[in-house]
Amino acid sequence: MSTPDPPTWAPPNDVEEFKRQYEVDAADLFNNIAILVQRIRLQRDTFSTQLATANETIDNLEEQVTQLNLDLNVACAAPAPAASAPVAAAPPPTTVPAFRSEKFPDPEKFDGTPKVIYAVSCLEGRALDQVVPLVNANPAAPFSSVTALVTHLEASFGDPDPRGTARRQLIALKQGKGDFATYYSQFLRIVAYLDYNEGAKIDALAGGLSEDLKDAMTYRTGRPNTVEAYATMLMTIDNQVRGRKAEQRAIRLAPMDLSALQVRSAQRPAAEQRYTFVNGKRKTSAAEK
Structure with a gap:
């Protein structure tokens, strides 16, 4: 006899449902939210890869279409081979x-x-x-x-000074609050016009990182020798930093535990027990002391 599968978690649709799940089991709720965030990040990375592959395929097809059009025009310009036929039955010459x-x-x-x-x-x-x-x-x-x-x-x-323009664009390029993948694609587009070696490219890439990513890299002593390996490491760390920030935001948005506040409030002495008034002057009571 097969065991039925456990019910799947249904994300809350509104604040009331979030509060209900939080009161039932807050740890289970946040674990499910963390899993959902990881799944969304994975889907985002997968879709980004598929989109890049599709764009590359489209570019290749466009190049093939352009080449076919050129070959067709050249073929139309070439003279057609003459057909052998009896002299008496030869038709008038046709113009190709x-x-x-x-x-x-x-x-x-x-x-x-x-x-x-x-x-x-x-x-x-x-x-x-x-x-x-x-x-x-x-x-x-x-x-x-x-x-x-x-x-x-x-x-x-064209640009009279493409390298100078690329250097200025590279200096102004910053990751800011955006994701590293977008910043890295812009970096590759600009650095293609510059004859930088791997070390110079890595230094330029590190100079435009976001403050959060720079902080995460503070205690990392080792650094890859190629731009591709360095970018792969940065992309992984950037995803981790963004994941932690998303979890922190979810925790801040969660409703407060009012039961603990009610317990502390019940343990506090009442106002009239903490002090008294004598002849219109406030006197400190033993409880307040």
Whole structure:
């Protein structure tokens, strides 16, 4: 005969239910709350990992779609193979539709430039206005390659001092009251523009930590040699610190134990037993002494 499973804990839906569970068994209530907090943190970390994986998959698919579009345009620009047929029955020659850019004509022969023309046709605004004179001057090959086009646009519209900008952003970056995972992702985005070694990256990462996380790291003497290992350790400690703070908040919000206050109040002497008045003047009684 199988033993029935114990009833599952139902979290309180309101203050009254919280008070009732607290009065029944406060320790069991807080244990259940702690388990619930750990479960929520685990689900949050799992969802964050799944979201990062999904974003990476989307980026890869977008790159594949872009490459397929470029390959399709190049294939359309290539001449079709001629079909062998008897001279008497040969149909009139057909014109193979050439690659047509939306804004600029294609080169007469395929020599790698259709990708450049396609890239130019995707521009708009100030970037297009700057490239149009170069295309008009040499419609067949305005740039030697797509890389040359990107270099030209970066020189015109890019950050003139990307490393200096990254250093300033890194100095201003602080974890604050946010979680470490968000702070670390912003750190990686900025530090990618800097040629820092592992030691410099670790020092920069430690400089922007929250005060709570710095306090938790005060008595830790060992430090990993890589940014990835250091960040993994910090993320674990940050989750522990946030978990303790959540439990402390739950305890502060719990209702007070009025029974202990009532016992202490009952043991205190009544006011009239502690002092008396004689001729309108307050006299200290033996109980008050």
